[in-house]
Amino acid sequence: MPRSTETAVRIEAAAETVFAYLDDHRHLGTHMSASSWMMLGSKMDYDFDAHEARLVGSKFGFHGKILGIALSAEQVVTIRVPPRLKVWEIIGVPNLWVIGRYRMGFEIVPESSSCRLRVFIDYDLPQTAPARWLGLIFADVYARWCTDRMAKDAAAYFEKTGAQTVASTS
Numbered sequence: 001m002p003r004s005t006e007t008a009v010r011i012e013a014a015a016e017t018v019f020a021y022l023d024d025h026r027h028l029g030t031h032m033s034a035s036s037w038m039m040l041g042s043k044m045d046y047d048f049d050a051h052e053a054r055l056v057g058s059k060f061g062f063h064g065k066i067l068g069i070a071l072s073a074e075q076v077v078t079i080r081v082p083p084r085l086k087v088w089e090i091i092g093v094p095n096l097w098v099i100g101r102y103r104m105g106f107e108i109v110p111e112s113s114s115c116r117l118r119v120f121i122d123y124d125l126p127q128t129a130p131a132r133w134l135g136l137i138f139a140d141v142y143a144r145w146c147t148d149r150m151a152k153d154a155a156a157y158f159e160k161t162g163a164q165t166v167a168s169t170s
Contacts, residue, residue, distance in 0.1 A: 001103060003139065006120035007147040009155040015110040018117060019083035021157065022106055025053040025060060028150050044071070053088065056080050060088075071095055084108055097131050098138040100124040106150070119151040 011018055021027055029046055044064035051058035056077050063072035073094040079087040087105030094101060102123035109116045121143050125135035 001101065001122040001124050003124070003143065004120065004122040005140065005143045005147055006118055007144075007151040008116060008118040009151045010111070010114050010116050011155055011158045012114045013158045014083075015108045015115040016083040018108055018115055018154065018158065019086075022108075022117075022154060023054055023080075023082070023086065027154070027157070028106075029062065053077055054080070059091070066097065069097075071097065078103075079105070083110075096126060098126070098135045098142045100126040100131075100135070102143075104146075117151055117154055119147045119154075121147055 025048070026046065029044070044062040046060060046062050048060045049058055053060045053075075054077075056079065058077045059074065060077075061072060061074040063070070065071065073096060074091050075088045076091050077086065077088045079085055085105065085107050087103060089103040090101045100123065102121055104121045105119075107118045107120070109118070123139065123143055125139055126132045
């Protein structure tokens, strides 16, 4: 996938604790399940299989409408190595506006009394117009917003224990 971005934060918590929190995909998806300006005031609903995205092969997805137009994507967990790494990717053809197929995940690196969380996405532009045109304009901004929200929302959750943000990178 030719495009990618990532966001990294330092969290003052054990890697196992951070992984357990983020392994619940509802925590990762809060930026899409709440109305926001990036979602044009809309929100997405998540669907999970019986394993709730906590096993390799577990399937989950989201669906909703933005400006009355249906959006959806089905995903599968492809890598899960607690407490270090989790990766999921699109299966089938997504019905999205600004990005096409993607692979996304998080990596947690333990440090002395904290850990470093890196949230990343590798993605394509949508294949057909007009979504491809929208992707040319907005894909990079949207992908950055997603990784920023996931990483910074996790840091905010653990802030009670002294989370500190470190530089974001692309």
